[in-house]
Amino acid sequence: MSAIKLKSKVKTIDLTNENDENIGKITFNPEDIGAYNELLSIGDIITKISENYDSVKEISNIPEGKLESLEKYKDAQNNFDQIGKFTSFVVEQVDKISEKINRIFGNGTSELIFQGGHDLELLSNFIEAVIPYFKSAKKERVNKYLDKTEGDVM
Numbered sequence: 001m002s003a004i005k006l007k008s009k010v011k012t013i014d015l016t017n018e019n020d021e022n023i024g025k026i027t028f029n030p031e032d033i034g035a036y037n038e039l040l041s042i043g044d045i046i047t048k049i050s051e052n053y054d055s056v057k058e059i060s061n062i063p064e065g066k067l068e069s070l071e072k073y074k075d076a077q078n079n080f081d082q083i084g085k086f087t088s089f090v091v092e093q094v095d096k097i098s099e100k101i102n103r104i105f106g107n108g109t110s111e112l113i114f115q116g117g118h119d120l121e122l123l124s125n126f127i128e129a130v131i132p133y134f135k136s137a138k139k140e141r142v143n144k145y146l147d148k149t150e151g152d153v154m
Contacts (some may be wrong), residue, residue, distance in 0.1 A: 013132060015112055024112045026105040030137035035104045039134060042100055046095050056086045094118040
């Protein structure tokens with residue numbers, strides 16, 4: 001029986017918590033242009049979240065204590081509505097990011113990163129750790145192309 005030997009470019013990396021305890025593994029191919037594209041699109045989503053943050057960052061009229069009049073209650077409710085819209089938007093966007101992460105790094109990876117929540121700070125640590133693998137692979141692809149075309153110059 002004959003066999004076809006396939007080259008594997010998949011990397012498997014352990015994920016650890018702040019106590020250096022192993023909490024899982026990720027597998028991915030940093031040379032996969034589709035995975036790289038998905039990773040870049042996560043950056044686009046984060047930019048959208050940041051742009052939408054402007055809608056709530058100026059809210060300073062959140063009352064403390066009792067709301068003594070109907071007008072103060074209405075003002076507070078409007079602010080809470082704005083905050084609610086923003087947080088709902090963030091939850092939707094983080095869910096999109098989770099889907100992308102699972103496509104790139106394997107099912108369940110987003111659960112390991114977000115720990116069941118929607119905390120973007122947890123994401124940034126992960127992204128900063130995996131980006132170098134993709135950048136290195138991209139650089140190698142470009143260098144291979146440049147090495148092949150150097151001899152073709154007139």
